Amino acid sequence: MNYIANPIAITIFLAFVGLVLGMSFFFARKAKSAEGYFAAGGTVHWFVNGIAFAGDYLSAASFLGICGMIAIYGYDGFLYSIGYLAGWIVALFVVAEPMKRLGKYTFADALDSKFNSKGIQLMAAISTLAVSLFYLIPQMVGAGVLVTPLLGLPHWVGVIMVGAIVITIVATAGMTSTTYVQFLKGGLLIIFSTVISVLVLKDGLTTEPRPETFIPQTIEASSVTAATTKEVHGKTFVKVVDNDVANWWIVEGDTLQEAQSKTTTADGDTLYNGAPKADNKFKAVGYLTSLTDEDGNEIKKTGKVNIFEYFSSLNRSEIVRYPKSEIAKFDDAGDHVKVFCPVVTKGSDLLVPGQYFSTKTPIGKLNFISLMLALFCGTASLPHILIRYYTVPSQRDARKSTIVAIASIGFFYILTLFLGFGAMTHGVIDLESGNMSAPLLAKGFGIVLFSIISAIAFATVLGTVSGLIVAASGAVAHDLMDNYFSIKMTDTQKVKAGKISAVVVGILAVGLGIAFKGMNVSFLVGWAFAVAASANLPSIIMLLFWKKTTAKGIAWSIGIGMVSALGIILSSPKMYAQYGLDATTALHSLNNPGIIAIPLSFIVLIVVSLMTQKDKEGLKDI
Amino acid sequence: MLHEPAAKREKDNASEWKAKLGIKLFWLYCIIYMGFVGIAVFAPSVMKTTVLAGTNLAIVYGLVLIIFAIILGLIYNHACTKKENELSKKEEAN
Numbered sequence: 001m002n003y004i005a006n007p008i009a010i011t012i013f014l015a016f017v018g019l020v021l022g023m024s025f026f027f028a029r030k031a032k033s034a035e036g037y038f039a040a041g042g043t044v045h046w047f048v049n050g051i052a053f054a055g056d057y058l059s060a061a062s063f064l065g066i067c068g069m070i071a072i073y074g075y076d077g078f079l080y081s082i083g084y085l086a087g088w089i090v091a092l093f094v095v096a097e098p099m100k101r102l103g104k105y106t107f108a109d110a111l112d113s114k115f116n117s118k119g120i121q122l123m124a125a126i127s128t129l130a131v132s133l134f135y136l137i138p139q140m141v142g143a144g145v146l147v148t149p150l151l152g153l154p155h156w157v158g159v160i161m162v163g164a165i166v167i168t169i170v171a172t173a174g175m176t177s178t179t180y181v182q183f184l185k186g187g188l189l190i191i192f193s194t195v196i197s198v199l200v201l202k203d204g205l206t207t208e209p210r211p212e213t214f215i216p217q218t219i220e221a222s223s224v225t226a227a228t229t230k231e232v233h234g235k236t237f238v239k240v241v242d243n244d245v246a247n248w249w250i251v252e253g254d255t256l257q258e259a260q261s262k263t264t265t266a267d268g269d270t271l272y273n274g275a276p277k278a279d280n281k282f283k284a285v286g287y288l289t290s291l292t293d294e295d296g297n298e299i300k301k302t303g304k305v306n307i308f309e310y311f312s313s314l315n316r317s318e319i320v321r322y323p324k325s326e327i328a329k330f331d332d333a334g335d336h337v338k339v340f341c342p343v344v345t346k347g348s349d350l351l352v353p354g355q356y357f358s359t360k361t362p363i364g365k366l367n368f369i370s371l372m373l374a375l376f377c378g379t380a381s382l383p384h385i386l387i388r389y390y391t392v393p394s395q396r397d398a399r400k401s402t403i404v405a406i407a408s409i410g411f412f413y414i415l416t417l418f419l420g421f422g423a424m425t426h427g428v429i430d431l432e433s434g435n436m437s438a439p440l441l442a443k444g445f446g447i448v449l450f451s452i453i454s455a456i457a458f459a460t461v462l463g464t465v466s467g468l469i470v471a472a473s474g475a476v477a478h479d480l481m482d483n484y485f486s487i488k489m490t491d492t493q494k495v496k497a498g499k500i501s502a503v504v505v506g507i508l509a510v511g512l513g514i515a516f517k518g519m520n521v522s523f524l525v526g527w528a529f530a531v532a533a534s535a536n537l538p539s540i541i542m543l544l545f546w547k548k549t550t551a552k553g554i555a556w557s558i559g560i561g562m563v564s565a566l567g568i569i570l571s572s573p574k575m576y577a578q579y580g581l582d583a584t585t586a587l588h589s590l591n592n593p594g595i596i597a598i599p600l601s602f603i604v605l606i607v608v609s610l611m612t613q614k615d616k617e618g619l620k621d622i
Numbered sequence: 623m624l625h626e627p628a629a630k631r632e633k634d635n636a637s638e639w640k641a642k643l644g645i646k647l648f649w650l651y652c653i654i655y656m657g658f659v660g661i662a663v664f665a666p667s668v669m670k671t672t673v674l675a676g677t678n679l680a681i682v683y684g685l686v687l688i689i690f691a692i693i694l695g696l697i698y699n700h701a702c703t704k705k706e707n708e709l710s711k712k713e714e715a716n
Contacts, residue, residue, distance in 0.1 A: 075680055075681075075684075078684055079662075081684070081688070082658070082684050082687050082688065085687070085688050085691055086651070086655050086687060086691065088691065089647075089648060089651045089652075089655075089691055089694070090648065092644070092695055092698065093644035093645065093647050093648040093651075093698065094644060094645070094648055097634075097637065097640065097641075098641075101634070101637070294676070308674065308675035308676060308677050309675075309676070311676070311677040311678070311681050312672075312675065312676025312677055315672075315676065315677075315678060348670060348678070351670075351678055351680060351681055352666065352669040352670050352678065352680045353662045353666060353669065353680065354666060359662065359663045359666060365663045365664075368659070368662065368663055369659060369663060372655075372659045376655065395634055395637075396702075396703070396706065399698075399699055399702060400699060402695070403692075403695040403696060403698075403699050406691055406692055406695045407692045407695070410688040410689070410691055410692050413688055414685060414688055417681070544641075
């Protein structure tokens, strides 16, 4: 799609950035001490912390990734919503209060609270950096994706812009400014997502597409002359030249159905439906072809519906979708062509799992269980989430803020259904970027709402990236420099070390964001969860509930959990596809490492702890 | 060393009681979550069954998992706060 920046979007965006930076400078005076910088002085109100949790947690993967996945694949995207939210149960019932009781600035403090072990300090710091960097990449990529439609700027400018703003936020006021940026963003995201969801329900469902939506023409095959014919995966495509514009059509018996295509010519030019992007021939997709009432009579629209009427009506509809698996790719006289093929799917099939995650084969079942396990165990192991427990005054506040987080995040995840299915049926999906589905749905309701939602989406990236950089800078300045290398520093020097670390991590994040352009946002976040769950959760759980846990057991468990999760990911079929290799030649068939790496990390901890029991003598129980 | 909490550590007489309750509620939720994963993996067609106001089991179960997490959180907080207050009153009386 061709995006043109508009003044309202730019004004709202600049106002938001100005507000965020103003807040950072205002709070800068509170970040003079290490406690102020790394933990906001432990004085944040539980409600503010709870919404800030939501702002921290609802990253680009949630807002852009999940909504985009639901818009294209239906219910399977909602599985991420369910898994991400369920993970908070582990955080609330198992981790929240002990983390608050045992730690100071980082989760390594809690793990190391009774051992003072160099091994734990080193491994926990490396794990924090690894998880934070894994999580940072998709956020930075998401930032680049957003600035193109919002401000009309190239991807790399967006990444540098986010990097510069976030470095300013974190380096001026550390956790305090990060907290309020996350609070603001979390609150606004929930409010405006509610507004869009209400508008979706108010519109209901209709088989009358919007004028901007692509509706393919169908013509008699005999009425045109095909310039070229191609056979791909059992489908036949013909190129038809009309008024010097060449476009591709799909052969269906004696008729041809118009398709949308992207052609990269041998000269390096890119054509959309045979014309330059600026000609706006490449349109948004997604509409209903059939809708019935409760008695099975065909209807054109439902009118305003409630939540249950929305799903039951969707259940009785048929929808035109463009899944990635249906993109035909081939070469035509030196040009590289992608033809986007439509699929008509019953609403009842989109309201159950199965369009993206297949559970028909044993390996499919294993991948599905592995993913749901990693999502369940990952939340309570994410370093940038765990450090939020040190910003509130008491364990009671830690608990209350977790409940506010669960309520607000849970509410948002329910809304992802309306944002995703709304985009699917409103004809707003950009064939090249499913991640833009939620902002483009907002655009369907007016440019002001689109501008606000896009600015919030940008803030979504700012909030999460700020949290990740605080976590990573804590790992470098506090866990490594202060604890592991025992570098003597005054309080002011610790803050300085934290700020320098934040700048370095921020610059690194910018580089990675540019290098990984085009990578799938929610895909990488799923892996970050798996690495966090495998490396960190077994240590946290066993430290709290198994008295025989030793420092060496924890250090080895983190190391093996992290290495095994990363090893499985890097040798997985999906990663082989990313390398440009044949996915079927991958070392194994598992795409999600949780089901192997999490139990392995537990086993390593138990075995090593049993072997090193004499190290425990003289240590107090916690 | 630097491992003391960021804020002053308050005395918590209820921590053991809260941990036990937390684990019980965790397992309760875990069983319901496993039920969802089990149906999705081993009996996916059951997810299409209409269960409430024309809405299928997949949507209803998903919404229940989210709403139940919020309800359990509120119950846990209420029980913990009550226990904390009760134990601190007892301590003050002694």
